[in-house]
Structure formats: structure tokens, C-alpha cells
Amino acid sequence: NVDAHVVYVPVSARHFLVMALLYDITELKEIERMQMDFVGNVSHELKTPITAITGFTETLLQGAMDDKQTREEFLKIVYQESLKLGELVEDILSLARIDSKPQLNLTSLKIYEFIEDILTTFQPELEKKAIKVALQIPVTAEVNVDKNKLRHVVNNLIQNGIKYNQAGGQLWINVQISQKDWNLSIKDNGYGIAKDEQERIFERFYRVDTSRSRQNGGTGLGLAVVQEYVKAMSGTIKVRSQVGVGSTFTVTFPLELKDDLG
Numbered sequence: 457n458v459d460a461h462v463v464y465v466p467v468s469a470r471h472f473l474v475m476a477l478l479y480d481i482t483e484l485k486e487i488e489r490m491q492m493d494f495v496g497n498v499s500h501e502l503k504t505p506i507t508a509i510t511g512f513t514e515t516l517l518q519g520a521m522d523d524k525q526t527r528e529e530f531l532k533i534v535y536q537e538s539l540k541l542g543e544l545v546e547d548i549l550s551l552a553r554i555d556s557k558p559q560l561n562l563t564s565l566k567i568y569e570f571i572e573d574i575l576t577t578f579q580p581e582l583e584k585k586a587i588k589v590a591l592q593i594p595v596t597a598e599v600n601v602d603k604n605k606l607r608h609v610v611n612n613l614i615q616n617g618i619k620y621n622q623a624g625g626q627l628w629i630n631v632q633i634s635q636k637d638w639n640l641s642i643k644d645n646g647y648g649i650a651k652d653e654q655e656r657i658f659e660r661f662y663r664v665d666t667s668r669s670r671q672n673g674g675t676g677l678g679l680a681v682v683q684e685y686v687k688a689m690s691g692t693i694k695v696r697s698q699v700g701v702g703s704t705f706t707v708t709f710p711l712e713l714k715d716d717l718g
């Protein structure tokens with residue numbers, strides 16, 4: 457009960473309390489604003505692929521199907537857009553599910569091949585923005601991970617490294633194995649993130665510089681899900697970044713991962 461407190465504290469402390477209350481309200485307003493932005497972003501992100509899928513299938517059904525080249529071209533777009541839609545829905549569901557006990561499905565995998573496979577799926581985007589990728593990964597190294605969760609983490613970090621980069625930029629993907637743990641870092645020479653934003657980007661819905669982010673598409677959920685998945689695998693995530701220079705995201709996991717997290 458706040459009023460009861462105010463009665464018993466000296467003036468200076470009371471002043472502090474009022475400030476604290478105001479601060480709370482500002483923070484609430486900020487959360488409210490972020491949630492409204494989120495609804496706007498999600499609606500936009502959902503509508504864009506749905507519009508494309510509906511439009512292209514409609515055109516196909518109206519006769520465009522007869523031409524093989526058009527058919528292939530349109531179906532590719534429909535496929536890409538449904539993948540995007542699937543990922544977005546998956547992110548929203550993951551966040552809804554996340555607070556319950558994380559389930560791990562551990563397998564041993566060759567990290568080099570795993571990353572190469574993921575990069576293949578990014579080839580069109582990388583080519584479109586003329587972004588080069590340099591890999592430094594021990595070719596034979598195997599790590600014990602939850603494959604789907606790790607794929608989600610790497611996908612998101614690479615996606616951001618492309619999205620928040622200029623055309624002609626570069627990505628560096630490094631894996632290092634040490635005694636007790638291993639880490640993977642994804643570095644870009646893109647826009648970079650200001651110091652005071654660096655811890656906030658992992659919050660749900662949070663996006664830096666709304667106008668540029670909006671242009672790029674996204675919901676502000678990506679890194680929140682990434683952080684939860686990393687935690688579920690007993691790992692940590694760190695960011696180092698400088699505006700105008702670029703960002704490095706590093707995830708570190710124990711080598712001996714157990715699936716009974718208690």
C-alpha cells in the first residue's frame with residue numbers, strides 16, 4: 457500500500473517515492489507503447505505473406521498455371537511466403553510456451569555441416585544484398601545440442617546480420633571449442649547498436665530505431681526467443697556492438713549438456 461508508506465517517510469524520501477512512482481508509470485506507458493507497436497508489426501508481418509499467397513494462388517487458378525515458367529516462379533514465391541508465415545507463428549507460439557519447463561532433444565552433430573546447411577537456405581538473401589560470409593569452424597568438431605533450438609538461434613542471428621547490414625556487407629561466423637564449453641559468434645559490419653540499447657534488444661517486442669526496423673520487417677520477438685532457447689540449453693548470449701561499425705553476437709554452451717534439467 458503506497459499511501460501508507462508516504463505518511464511515514466520524511467520529505468526527501470517521499471519525493472524519491474513519488475519519483476519512483478512516476479518512473480513506474482513511464483515504464484508502464486513504455487510497455488503499453490511497445491505492445492501496441494507489436495500488434496501493428498505482427499499484423500503487418502502476417503498480412504504481407506498472406507496477401508502474397510492469396511494473390512499468387514488466385515492468379516495461378518485464373519489461368520497463369522498453364523505457363524510452366526510462370527507456374528514455377530509463382531509457386532516459389534508462395535512457398536517462401538508460407539515459410540515466413542510459419543516462422544512467425546512459430547516465434548509467437550514459442551514465446552507463449554517458453555515459461556513452461558524447457559524440453560531438450562539432444563543429438564551430437566557436426567557443427568560445420570550444420571552451419572553450411574543453414575547458409576544454403578540464406579543464399580538468395582545473401583546474393584540479393586551481395587553479402588559475403590567468412591567461416592572459421594573446425595571441420596570435424598561435434599557438439600551435443602538440441603538441433604531445432606540451435607537452428608532457430610543461428611537462423612535468427614544470421615537473419616539479423618543480413619537485415620541490419622548494408623548491401624555489400626560481410627558476415628563472419630566463428631566456432632571455438634574449448635575445454636568445458638564451445639561458442640559460436642556471428643559478426644557483421646552493419647548498422648551496429650548503441651550501448652544503451654544493447655541490453656534492451658533481448659526484451660520481447662523491443663526494436664531499435666523503429667523507422668529503419670519497420671522498413672526491414674520483423675516483430676521484435678526474434679532475440680527474445682533466441683535468448684530463451686539459449687538459456688534452455690544452459691548457454692549464454694552476449695552482444696558487442698558499435699554504431700556504424702557492426703555487431704557480434706556470441707552464444708556459449710557447455711560441452712556436456714544434459715537433458716534432465718530438473
Ligand code: ADP
Pocket residue numbers: 612616617620644646647648649657662663664665669673674675676677678679680703
Ligand atoms: P526484429 O528483427 O524482429 O526487430 P529482434 O528481436 O531480432 O527483432 O531484434 C531486435 C532489434 O535489435 C531489431 O529491431 C534491431 O533494431 C536490433 N538488432 C538485432 N540484431 C542486430 C544486428 N545484427 N545489427 C544491428 N541491430 C540489430
